[in-house]
Amino acid sequence: MKLDYEYLSRIRRAVALYTNRKTSNILDGDFHSIHRGRSMEFDDLKEYSFGDDVHDIDWKSSSRMGDILVRRYMTDRRHNVMFVCDCGRKMRGDTPGGDAKKELALMTFGTIAYITGRNGADYALAYPNGNKAMVSLFRSGPEHMEKLIYDLEKNMDQDQEISVNEVIKEVMSTVHKKMIIFLITDMEGLKNLDGNMLRGITTDHDLMIINIEDAMLTGDIVYDTDVSLYEKLFFSHNKKLHEEEVRIHGEILNAASFLCKQNKVGLTSISTESQIIDATIDLLERYRHGYYGYITTTL
Incomplete structure (x- = not known):
């Protein structure tokens, strides 16, 4: 199996910039999933x-x-961190910051996994894989992370028969240990959040959601990944369509934020690779202090 070591190199360079900051203790503090007792x-x-x-x-x-x-x-010291990553054709698009959604999702998972591993945590990965949910074992170390990134990369932008919600249900029914769960999804994933599911997760686990932002369908040069064509300027530069798109995005984000506040779920958005570590540290800090449902967006 040939691994893409470029990911590990990029992640190490990014984390090295934060060596003297909070990346050395991001998992310190109170989490529901910490093992109780002595x-x-x-x-x-x-x-x-x-x-x-x-x-x-x-x-x-x-x-x-x-x-x-x-x-x-x-x-x-040891946490069990579960990453649940959304997949599908929608990941072939871009973010408002110009990054490919697929690459940003992979780097988000890899960076947080690398940091949590350095903090002494074991981590696993779950994602849609055709008509079933793929759920890995809990381990740590760069080799484990590289293998998970390699496997996820092959499936990230492929058509899937099951949703990320079904993957979460599979994780809840098969993994019998306390977990810190990071859900990496996008606007469609936020739209399909289910309050009952969130409530069931946060009864025993910590849940944080990272939204990989979607680029606007209106703009200067818009490529439609569904039909593999550039959008006509008449539509992409239509002011009323743009305003309607902004309104719909806002409604989805506000509804997701409300659900997260109700169910004690941390929430943030990422548009560029440079935001990953800062957004993650901010997300965890806010979560520890009981600030749920907050979204940072570039809309």
């Missing part, structure tokens, strides 16, 4: 931060190192 299996020491249990302070090591250090145990 394990006797010691893992490592970390610098004390606000909210850590003072009973975990290792005073001997703190005295020796000159900083307050707390003991971290295996159950405290």
Whole structure:
């Protein structure tokens, strides 16, 4: 199997720019999916931060190192992160920022998986694959990430017989462990969000949705991926059609935001590759503080 190492190289370069920022601890803090209780299996020491249990302070090591250090145990550190990625012909389009939706979705998954792996998490990937849901095992490491990206890339823009909602149902019925779930979808996926499904997920798990934004159908040069033709200027430059498109997009985003607020789901939008890390850090920070349903959009 030939892997595309360009993805890993691009991801490493992007993450390296944030080495001294918050990418080193994005999974720290309170999540429903964290393992409760105390394990006797010691893992490592970390610098004390606000909210850590003072009973975990290792005073001997703190005295020796000159900083307050707390003991971290295996159950405290390891999260199970599930990525659910939307697929289909719609991923052949572009974003308002000019990026290919397929490439941006792949890089979003790869970047967040790489960072969560560095944070000590195990992660898995689920996506539509023809008439069934493909659900991987939970593992970590660059080789695991590369294989998942390679498999997802082959299916990302192919016609699918099942929806991403059906994939989520399969994950909920087959994976019996607490999870932090990232749903990577687009405008159509937001439109088809189901409140009952979201409520069922967030009872036991953490859910964050990343919307890969869709380019407008009205503009200077518009290519219709459904019919494989450039749109006629008469339609693509029609002011009333553009206003109607903006209105419809706004309604979908507002409805999705309302559902997410109701069901304690984090929500953000990404239009370019350069936004991935900042948007993810912001999403997790807002989620921890109970700010749900917020969307950043370039409309």
